[in-house]
Amino acid sequence: MKIPQIQITTNDIKMDWSIKDPVQRIHQPRAKQTISQPPAILEIHTTDSTLKIDSSQARSDIGMLTNKESIEKYAQAGKEGVLKGISRRVKEGYQMMNAAGKDQGRSVMQSIAKQNTGPKRPGPYNIKFVPSVGSVKIDYTPGTTDVNITRQEPKIDTQVNKPILEYTPGKVTGTMIQRPSVTIDVKS
Structure with a gap:
């Protein structure tokens, strides 16, 4: 016995597609920034420093005197010289008075003359520092310096620009070239 067979034949659809791609453009303008x-x-702020130097004692030690000091010094030396002279003459007068009438007139005068003349031994020799140590007086007051710095913040101004978007949508169109079909045959 023969069983009939079914034969199925199919034809697929055939399409012709036309595709236009979408286009998207994005442009980002630069931001504007100012700094x-x-x-x-x-x-x-400063205060001045002061330096005071007093050399009057040193100048006096080396003999550089002001007019007033010079006059006072020589006036004092003159007074002392006069007093020494008066003292010497009084002493010599006492010597002559005590020797009077004792037949020593000539010898007294000779001894007084010897006292006032002849070699005199100079005073003691010693080293003297001129000017004397510490005769220059120095007074120093240091100055001050105050520095103040005030920092300024930077000024930053930024303007952000929005992106520019351009979009063209794509398009798909199709044309059917072959329609689909199904054919069924029964064969015995």
Whole structure:
């Protein structure tokens, strides 16, 4: 016995597609930015230093005197010289008075003359530092310097631009070239 067979034949659809791609353009304009830095504020305050040098004692030690000091020095030396002279003459007068009437007139005068003349031994020799140590007086007051710096913040101004978007959508169109079909045959 023969069983009939079913034969199925199919034809697929055939399409002709036309595809237009979408186009998207994105343009980002640069941001605008300005930066400025104000200068820092600098303040400097100073006080002057003072230096005082007193060399009057040193000048006096080496003989450089002011007019007033010179007059006073020589006036004092003159007074002392006069007093020494008076003292010497009084002493010599006492010597002559005590020797009077004792037949020593000539010998007293000779001894007084010897006292006032002849070699005199100079005073003691010693080293003297001129000017004397510590005769120059120095007084120094240091000055001060105060520095103040005030920092200034930078100024930053930024303007952000939005992106520019351009979009063209794509398009798909199709044309059917072959329609689908199903054919069924029964064969015995």
